[in-house]
Amino acid sequence: MSIWIKGGDLVDPERGVIEQSDLIVERGIIAKILPRGTFRDAGPRLRVIDASGKHVVPGLVDMHVHLREPGEEYKETIATGAKAGVVGGYTSLACMPNTIPPNDCSSVTEFILRQAQKAGLARVYPIGAITVGQKGDVLTEFGDMKKAGAVGVSEDGYSVANSELMRRAMEYARFHNLTVICHCEDTRLSAGGSMHEGVVSTRIGLPGIPSASEEIMVFREIALARLTGTPVHIAHVSTEGSVNLIRRAREDGLPVTCETAPHYFHLDHNAVIGYDTRFKVNPPLRTSADVEAIKRGLSEGVIDVIATDHAPHSPMEKDLEFDRAACGMIGLETALPLTLALVKEGVFGMAEALRRLSYNPSKILGIPGGVLRVGGLADLSVIDAEMEYAMKEEDFHSKSKNSPFIGMPLRGRNDLTMIGGKIVWQRDTAHIDR
């Protein structure tokens, strides 16, 4: 059966254009892209999706999620996380290795892929740990994990404190063509902190995490990228200083890419006043000056990727004293509207927004996606950029509800997600299936 996606504005982040084009999808592939109104052949075997007034975009690619399986299935499973992903417009998710046990060997990598296949929703790409047990001592078997399906390595949740080991990890990862993703935190400097160190932490009496604890490690990873020549990707950039370091590294021609997350351009440390643990995240919410610097970094293209750092937690980890509560917030079902808000604000255009949500992360991980072209994979989403609404706790498909954006006015949402030509989810109320 063929599918005709009709009347939408087609966003192509690869070429940076928006065109009024129809798509014909056949056998999982984009068979034709035609100017609007030129396709007439509406046979009985043709399913029609009415995308008029909507945008047809490459399926979103989130290169930083925590799916919690194996080990913490009460927070999220690969199936529920993938469901939250496709509802949010994502077709591909790269999951971080800090599960229990961590993804530090091929058998865990294979398990993750098997669970993803069973779920049959988003494509899932495992990221392997850099050291065995994420303990920072011994390198994991990169080659073995790569063969099993891992696309990158990261110690996410922790930093590799030993610089010599990190150097070797970069050198070795290059041989296996694995993307190295760096969680940047000098954990001695951040120890004991539960929010950004600044005027607000002083005011409300919470131990602080200085920006320097992130920036020291960003600088180290840049220095090691220079030393080893290995491309490195800096995860969840939150400070102005980090953006400046990465800008300089890029000007020097170093192979450094980076990501930020929506909470770092929508919230600042003032949100923590009141001790609401939904706002506790690592790295912490920074100052309004940092928020502006993140937006500038996104606008200039210094920040390549918007990832969610989707981090589900149950009330058992969150309904606690602030310093005892877990860090992290869910993000798969709010990242799209929060990014579109920047389009409205004029930070970047629609095509640039999609570049950071799909094209760039695909390229950095070396996985398919991020493009809409004839002969290419039909991974796409149909989004209504104007729809205004607010999320309630029960609206989330993620097993956990720890979103700081509950109740906040949002604009723009996903109405349909197609993966490999198959419609894996569509919004009942969108009435786009004819």
Place this chain on the structure above:
Amino acid sequence: MREFKHKDLLGIGQLSIEDIELILDTAESLKLISSRDIKKVPTLRGKSVVHFFYEPSTRTRTSFEVAAKRLSADTVSLSVSTSSMAKGETLIDTVRNIQAMNPDLIVLRHSSSGAPHLVAREVSASVINAGDGINEHPTQALLDLFTIREHKGRIRGLKVAIIGDISHSRVARSNIIGLTKMGAEVTVSGPPTMMPMGIEAFGVEAMPDPLEAVRGKDVIMVLRIQLERQSKTIFPSVREYAGFFGLDARLVEMAKKDVIVMHPGPINRGVEISPDVADGPYSVILNQVSNGVAVRMALLYLLIGGTRSVDLD
């Protein structure tokens, strides 16, 4: 009729100047009870107060107990070793259980900043913060304000120096907020390792050199050095701290002639304060302790004594 329109006392920041004056005035009249032969009035008969101390405390806990008993309230004490929290129960579950027994007021001391705020959202009983992490210790600040007003007749316009670990002191934080609100000029002093980022935003002057900090002051407040923090990297040795920042006669000399010296206790003699100053004529340290009972009686009375307005904040 002056009204106290609060369900809880979580921090000094929530109080208006009028609220603070009402508390201090109420404390003044209740203070007399403690000097009578029969130190008990029936004001809070039938009310129950739970003292829930998740951190060790002698002075504050005893002070609250004495205050509640002098007003005839029934009191129950829970500490972390006797509560189920030692068995792994969460704070929220523990206080839900306490709430189920319908107390009128919970006095909470906890090592986590913001813990009383969490509890106050969860229970219908009033909550008094008896010290939360490094955040606030509002009843200490109120008894300090009371003691200053008692000795100086006013608070507005006084020059106050606070010396010690400002970063990790809930006493400092509450006093800074309270003193600046009431119109005092506050100078904080201590090594930069003990100075929190952006402290100037509180409207205080930071002066690391204690000799300069105490010059011409009406009040010197000395903070307890937490010896257990010594293993961390805040200062090299007790000996060196005492040499540079310990309040001794030489430093007191720099202040006004009628200066008063305060300390929230317990004191480390010879560390942050020399014995001769602690026991000397300028010291009001034991007055602070006496006044603590009066101020806590006032708070109990204002929060659960029936004068509380219906339209709570």
